[in-house]
Amino acid sequence: MRINNETIGICCEIAISDYFGIxxxxxxxxxxxxxxxxxxxxxxxxxxxxxxxxxxxKLISAKQNKIDIKLENNQTLSVKSNKKELGKAAPQVIGQPSSRTFFEKIS
Incomplete structure (x- = not known):
């Protein structure tokens, strides 16, 4: 199996789920x-x-949701991970933008 950023992200979601019995x-x-x-x-x-x-x-990421995990108190968690130390995070809404585009979208 090839290990890439997606694999690492899925592993994070599964590990969180396993740790909390989901x-x-x-x-x-x-x-x-x-x-x-x-x-x-x-x-x-x-x-x-x-x-x-x-x-x-509850883990809800398997169906390509923008949110990966439902938390208590109606809160949510979107897991972001990188294979390397300092990589880009790619929010599903905007992908891997330049810093300029990123800040325009979130402000």
């Missing part, structure tokens, strides 16, 4: 990588704890 569709799980998923658990635990992120309750 069901993951078997076909979606096949797109991940168990070794990477397991390596992310300590990072996920730390990140959720230090940032007081509400508990995830």
């Amino acid at each position: 069901k993951v569709d078997k076909n979606y799980r096949k797109r991940g990588n168990e070794e990477i998923e397991k390596s992310l658990i300590s990072i996920i635990k730390h990140t959720f704890n230090i940032n007081s992120i509400p508990k995830p309750v």
